Structure formats: structure tokens, C-alpha cells
Amino acid sequence: MVCLPKVQSRLLQNSKATTDFVRSRITIAFFSGLLLVAGMLVPRTMESRSLTLADSLSLSEIQHRASSINSLSSLLIQQKGQLLSATYYNGLSQGETTNLKSASKSIISLLAGIAIDKGYIESLDQTIEPYFKNYFAAHPDSVKESITLKDLITMRTGLETTSFHNYGRWVTSDNWVRFALDQPMEGRLGGDMAYSTGTSHLLSVILTKATGMSTKAFAEKYLFEPMDIEVGGWDRDPQGYYMGGNNLALSPRDMLKIGQMILDDGIYQGQRVISSQWLQDSFRTYTRSNYNPYNYGYMWWKKPVGQYQVHFAWGYGGQYIFMIPALDAVVVITGSLRYASQSRSYRDPVFSLLREDIIPMLQERLDN
Numbered sequence: 001m002v003c004l005p006k007v008q009s010r011l012l013q014n015s016k017a018t019t020d021f022v023r024s025r026i027t028i029a030f031f032s033g034l035l036l037v038a039g040m041l042v043p044r045t046m047e048s049r050s051l052t053l054a055d056s057l058s059l060s061e062i063q064h065r066a067s068s069i070n071s072l073s074s075l076l077i078q079q080k081g082q083l084l085s086a087t088y089y090n091g092l093s094q095g096e097t098t099n100l101k102s103a104s105k106s107i108i109s110l111l112a113g114i115a116i117d118k119g120y121i122e123s124l125d126q127t128i129e130p131y132f133k134n135y136f137a138a139h140p141d142s143v144k145e146s147i148t149l150k151d152l153i154t155m156r157t158g159l160e161t162t163s164f165h166n167y168g169r170w171v172t173s174d175n176w177v178r179f180a181l182d183q184p185m186e187g188r189l190g191g192d193m194a195y196s197t198g199t200s201h202l203l204s205v206i207l208t209k210a211t212g213m214s215t216k217a218f219a220e221k222y223l224f225e226p227m228d229i230e231v232g233g234w235d236r237d238p239q240g241y242y243m244g245g246n247n248l249a250l251s252p253r254d255m256l257k258i259g260q261m262i263l264d265d266g267i268y269q270g271q272r273v274i275s276s277q278w279l280q281d282s283f284r285t286y287t288r289s290n291y292n293p294y295n296y297g298y299m300w301w302k303k304p305v306g307q308y309q310v311h312f313a314w315g316y317g318g319q320y321i322f323m324i325p326a327l328d329a330v331v332v333i334t335g336s337l338r339y340a341s342q343s344r345s346y347r348d349p350v351f352s353l354l355r356e357d358i359i360p361m362l363q364e365r366l367d368n
Contacts, residue, residue, distance in 0.1 A: 051084065054368075058361040059085045065357055071318050071339035071346045073098060074252040076332040078260060079362055086253070090336040097232025097249040098334045101315030104248035105200045107223075107258070109153060109299035111207055111215065113278035114222045120211045124150035131206045135181055143189060144181060152203050153298045154286040155195050158187040162198030170198055176237040177205055193287040193296060197245045200299065201237070204244025215242040227261065227268050229254040245299075246315075252332045255313075259321045259330035262311075283311050306355045318346040322354065327362045 051059070059077070066075045066087065073092040077084045088094060100107070115121045129136055129145040136145050144159075151157045160183040162170035173179040180198030187194055204215045211218045216234055224231060232249030234242050261267065266274040282298040289295075295302045301312050305324075313321040318335025331354065335346055 055084065055361075055365065058364070062353070062357045062361060063087045066353055069346060069349045069353070071335040072333065073336045074332065074334045076252050076256050077329070077358060077362075078256055078331075079327065079329040079365060081260060081264075081328075083256075088252075090338075092252075092334070092336070095251055095253065097230070097251045097254075098319070099233075099247060099249050099315075099317075099337060100255070100313070100319050101317055101337075102197065102246055103255075103313035103315035103319045103321060104243070105197075105245040105299040106313035106321070107219070107248060108200055108203050108207075108215075108244050109282060110223060110258070110274060111219055112149070112153060112203055112298070113274050113282065115207055115210060115218070117275045117278065118222065121149070121206070124148060124153060128152070128202065128206065131209050132177065132181065135178060139181070143185060147189060149203070149206065151190055152199050152206075154296065155193045155199055155299075156190050156287055157194065157196075157199055158185045158189040158191060159183040159194065159196065159199065160186040161194050161196040163196050167197065174238050176201055176241075177239070193290060195289065195291075197243075200245030201241070201243060205241045207244075208241055214240075215244065223273060226271060226273060227254075227257050229257060252334050255321050255332045255334075256330055259323050259332065263323055263325060263328065263330060305351060306359050308359060310354070316340055318344075318350055320350065324359065324362065327359065327366060329362045331358055 062077075063075065063085065066072055067089060071090075073090045074086070074088050076086045086094065092098060112121070112124075116123060126149050127145060128147050128149065147157050147159075159180070160166070162180050162183065166183075170176060170179050176198065180196070180202055183198070207215050207218060213221070216231065220231070223229070229250060232251070233247070234249065235247035236242050257268070261273055262279060265276050266272055266279050282300055283302060284297055285295040285302060286298075287296045289301075293303060297311075301314050303310060303312075308324050308326050311323045311325070313319075317337045317340030318333060320331070320333040322331040322333070323329075324331070333350055339346070
């Protein structure tokens, strides 16, 4: 993705159609307010002071509909760098961090790109063998030794997953790296996607070995501190390596910063954080999920929503960073893990909200 040209906004015309439109929005907002007061969960909302009345009414409707998704803990909407709304539910407060779950994998992807940009890692074509010499000395395997960093970051190692039915055994093992590398080859190297947090964890270990810094220290130096992002917590494995691809906690506002930096071609407040080329490569399609109708890049998902292509980070329980390049917009949604389950019941309501309410509002703002 590249930095999108800014679209010149046109002021709403003072016409009968506009008057009728605003009147209808006032009526809907009034009755929505009655419903909220009557006993529904009342969200805490902050909106930009420069919004038009029509924008505010549209956002009020969106916030009301979002409150019907019982797992939701935050909804933030930003367009053209302007925060339109930040709404918090289920006890989450502004500035409080929340577990990204597997959306953490997209952060690991950014860190891998920065490591290549800074020369710590030569390229994604490198094999993993030099980083795990002790393991392969004890367990020689020519196929596993030829796994590349690109195979890791696109989840195409061919190794049996450490997620899903294997996740509990993996995280309770005494050596996460050994457990991941011990998995049998259930697919062809470089073939179909095999989603696995053990695979992304190998990338975190490689980052530590390549940079001489912990993954967290590297992230703070080159990503978090330059963007004024605060880490709320980050799990580590039994050997002390920071978990690659799960259990990193950031605030929704900081998640929003990451999405906006990507839309701005890797630049944050005038300073380049990551190369444009890495971002372009990251959002190409390399494989496709076996379980969902989503394409996969460098640990970022992609799918059309309505008429727009949406790129996103996604974590268990409904943790999302949505980027809609054609609308110059970032939407962050987080979910309370109290309501999380493998059924992913939040997924359809979240994408319905995005498709039917948020995207039309963002399109309308550009059109006007």
C-alpha cells in the first residue's frame, strides 16, 4: 500500500434533501438514546469536535448498533488522519491496554520488516538453519533446515500446526522452539497455509538472535518508542523469548496509530518507521486460509468488504486493526476475552457492522 492522496472534502449543501436527511438522523438518534437509557449498556464515547451534525448522527447510530455486539470492548474510527470516534464498552477505559491475541502476529511482521530494513536480517530468503544450529545438529532434517523466513511469515512451512488442537500442549511444553520444530511435515514446504503460532514464535526467536536484543527491546527501539506506543504486557516462553504472535497488549489508540502509519506508507509524524517496499510486499496475497474466506500476506489478512478491499490484523476474541486504503480509513475493534470462544460468534456481527454501517458512513464523508 502507498500513501493515499487526500480527497478534498465538499461542504454539505443547504438543500431540502440535506434538511430531510438531518431530520431523519435526529429522529433515529433520539429513539436510539431512549433505548440506551432504558437499560442497554451505555458506551463511553469521544468524538472529534470538528464533525458535522450529519457525521455525529451517523456515528451515534454506529455506536448504538455496536453496543449490541456483547463482546465488543472498543470501537475507534479514523479517516484521513482525523479521529472521528472512540467508544469503549464492557469496562475498557481510554488508554487501557488489551490483549491483541493473534493480531500480535501482524506486529511481528512489522518487526521482521524493520529488521531487514536495518540490516539485521539479510532477506526473507534466508533459511532458518543458521538460527537453530544446536537443534538441527541434534535433529538433522534437510527439509526442515531449508525452511525460509518467508515460509514462516506466510505460514507455509508444511509443519503440523501448534495452534488449535495442539495449542495447549505447545504452550505447556518446556521448550516452545523444540516443540514447534519437532512437528512432523504434514504438508509440502512452500505449499498450502498451515496457521500456527509456533511458526510465528520462531520468527520472534530469530529476531532476538539476529539483533542481539529481545524482541520487546527491538520493538521498543524501532517501533514503539518512535510512535509513542506503550506495551501493557507481553508473554515469554520458558527460555525467555517474547511470544511471537500472541499475548501482546496494546491500547486501542496505539493499534490505531499502527494502522495509520501503514496507510501513510510507513511514515509516522514525518519519520519513516518501515520501508514502503516492505509494506507493499506485506499486503500481497501468498496463500489463503483453510478455515476462512481470507487471503494472507506477511501475517496480515485481506478480504473484500462491500466494494472495498480491507487489510487487517485479527486476533482471537475479536481484536482487529482494519485498514481501508480507498477510504483512507482505519477502524480498530477490540473484544472482551470474557466472551471469547472458538465459535467466533463475534465475527459476523463485526463484519456486518463494518460493511453496512461504518463503510457507508466513511464513503459518504468522502462524497460530501
